[in-house]
Amino acid sequence: MPGQAATAPIASQPWPKDAWYVAASADELTDRPLARTICGQPMVFFRGAEGQVVALEDFCPHRGAPLSLGFVRDGELVCGYHGLVMGCAGRATAMPGQRVEKFAAIRRLAVLERYGFLWVWPGDAETADPARLHHLEWAESPEWAYGGGYYHIDCDYRLMIDNLMDLTHETYVHSSSIGQKEIDEAPVETLVTGEEVITRRFMDGIEAPPFWKMALRGAGLPDEQPVDRWQICRFTLPSHVLIEVGVAIAGKGGYQAEDRWKASSIVVDFITPETETSHHYFWGMARRFAVADKDLTDTIRSGQGTIFGEDLEMLERQQANLLRYPERRLMKLNIDAGGVRSRLMIHRAIAAEREPEPEAV
Known part of the structure; x- marks a missing residue:
C-alpha cells in the first residue's frame, strides 16, 4: 500500500556483522598472506608496503582462486594461480602480459591492529567505527x-x-x-x-x-x-x-x-x-x-x-x-x-x- 515501508525477506544471520572481531594475533601475520573465514566470509590478510594490515575478500577476480594461496610482493598480493597483482584497495594493478585496469574490484574490509591482535569488521567498511573497539x-x-x-x-x-x-x-x-x-x-x-x-x-x-x-x-x-x-x-x-x-x-x-x-x-x-x-x-x-x-x-x-x-x-x-x-x-x-x-x-x-x-x- 502507498506510504508503507517495504519489508523484504531477510536471510538467516547468526552473528552481528557491524562489530569488531579478533581475526588473528598480530604475530600470526608474517610475510605471507593469512587466510581466515570470519562470519561466513573467506578473507585474506597481509601487510602493505608501509606495514599496515590489509584485509580483502579471498577471491581473485580473474578465475576465482583464493588469493591466500599466493604471496606478498612490494606490499601487494600476487595470486598464486596466474600472477594477478591485487593492491591494498582491492583493485588489480598488474598481471604478466595483460591489461587489468578494468577488472572488477574485490571487497576490502575494515581492519585494525591493536592490543596485539588484528580486528576485522565483517559489515560495511564505511560504517566501521574504531571507537566501538x-x-x-x-x-x-x-x-x-x-x-x-x-x-x-x-x-x-x-x-x-x-x-x-x-x-x-x-x-x-x-x-x-x-x-x-x-x-x-x-x-x-x-x-x-x-x-x-x-x-x-x-x-x-x-x-x-x-x-x-x-x-x-x-x-x-x-x-x-x-x-x-x-x-x-x-x-x-x-x-x-x-x-x-x-x-x-x-x-x-x-x-x-x-x-x-x-x-x-x-x-x-x-x-x-x-x-x-x-x-x-x-x-x-x-x-x-x-x-x-x-x-x-x-x-x-x-x-x-x-x-x-x-x-x-x-x-x-x-x-x-x-x-x-x-x-x-x-x-x-x-x-x-x-x-x-x-x-x-x-x-x-x-x-x-x-x-x-x-x-x-
Missing part, C-alpha cells in the same frame, strides 16, 4: 602480564559463550585443575548493566584448587592457607567474554584485597564465528602479579591450554549431538541465565542490523 587496559599497561593461545573449535560460537558465562561446569570438566565442589555450592548472580552481561560468584574460606595453588606460589604467597575466591564473567558484544578470577588469602578482603594478598587475573576469551558450526577461539590470561616472571607466564599458558582443551572436546561433542537431534528442546536452569541473557543481547544486535529502511513515499 573496547578499551583493554591490561593490554597496554606495564602492571599486567599476558600470555595466550588459539584454538579452532567445531561448534557454534554461542555454545562457547554459554560455557564461559556458566562456570559451574568447572567442577566436572576441569576437576583436576580449577574445579571444586564449592563452585556448585556458591550462589551465582546474573545482571545486565548497559551493554554488559555479568555473572558472578564468591567463595570464601575454601581450599585453593591446584591451578590457583600454583598461582599463589607464583605470586609469592602460601598455598596451604584458606582463600577467598571469585569469578566475575563479563560478556560484551559481539562475542567477547572477559572473566575476572582470582584468590586472596582468606580474611584479607577477598576480591577487594590489596595486591600483596592475592593472585588476581583476567581470563581473556575472544570468540570469533567462522561458520554456523565452527569458531576461532583466542584465549589467554592477563595477570597483575609477578608480571616480570616469563617462566610463570609460560606455565600459566600451558595450564590454560590444557584446561581449554578439555572444553574443546566437550563443546565439539555437544555440537555433534545437537546436530544429530535438532528437534530436541534443551532445559534451562538458573545457572544458564548468563548465557541466555548474552544470547538475547546478540539477537537484538542482529535484529537492529536487519531493520529495513523505510521506502521513500
Whole structure:
C-alpha cells in the first residue's frame, strides 16, 4: 500500500556483522598472506608496503582462486594461480602480459591492529567505527602480564559463550585443575548493566584448587592457607567474554584485597564465528602479579591450554549431538541465565542490523 515501508525477506544471520572481531594475533601475520573465514566470509590478510594490515575478500577476480594461496610482493598480493597483482584497495594493478585496469574490484574490509591482535569488521567498511573497539587496559599497561593461545573449535560460537558465562561446569570438566565442589555450592548472580552481561560468584574460606595453588606460589604467597575466591564473567558484544578470577588469602578482603594478598587475573576469551558450526577461539590470561616472571607466564599458558582443551572436546561433542537431534528442546536452569541473557543481547544486535529502511513515499 502507498506510504508503507517495504519489508523484504531477510536471510538467516547468526552473528552481528557491524562489530569488531579478533581475526588473528598480530604475530600470526608474517610475510605471507593469512587466510581466515570470519562470519561466513573467506578473507585474506597481509601487510602493505608501509606495514599496515590489509584485509580483502579471498577471491581473485580473474578465475576465482583464493588469493591466500599466493604471496606478498612490494606490499601487494600476487595470486598464486596466474600472477594477478591485487593492491591494498582491492583493485588489480598488474598481471604478466595483460591489461587489468578494468577488472572488477574485490571487497576490502575494515581492519585494525591493536592490543596485539588484528580486528576485522565483517559489515560495511564505511560504517566501521574504531571507537566501538573496547578499551583493554591490561593490554597496554606495564602492571599486567599476558600470555595466550588459539584454538579452532567445531561448534557454534554461542555454545562457547554459554560455557564461559556458566562456570559451574568447572567442577566436572576441569576437576583436576580449577574445579571444586564449592563452585556448585556458591550462589551465582546474573545482571545486565548497559551493554554488559555479568555473572558472578564468591567463595570464601575454601581450599585453593591446584591451578590457583600454583598461582599463589607464583605470586609469592602460601598455598596451604584458606582463600577467598571469585569469578566475575563479563560478556560484551559481539562475542567477547572477559572473566575476572582470582584468590586472596582468606580474611584479607577477598576480591577487594590489596595486591600483596592475592593472585588476581583476567581470563581473556575472544570468540570469533567462522561458520554456523565452527569458531576461532583466542584465549589467554592477563595477570597483575609477578608480571616480570616469563617462566610463570609460560606455565600459566600451558595450564590454560590444557584446561581449554578439555572444553574443546566437550563443546565439539555437544555440537555433534545437537546436530544429530535438532528437534530436541534443551532445559534451562538458573545457572544458564548468563548465557541466555548474552544470547538475547546478540539477537537484538542482529535484529537492529536487519531493520529495513523505510521506502521513500
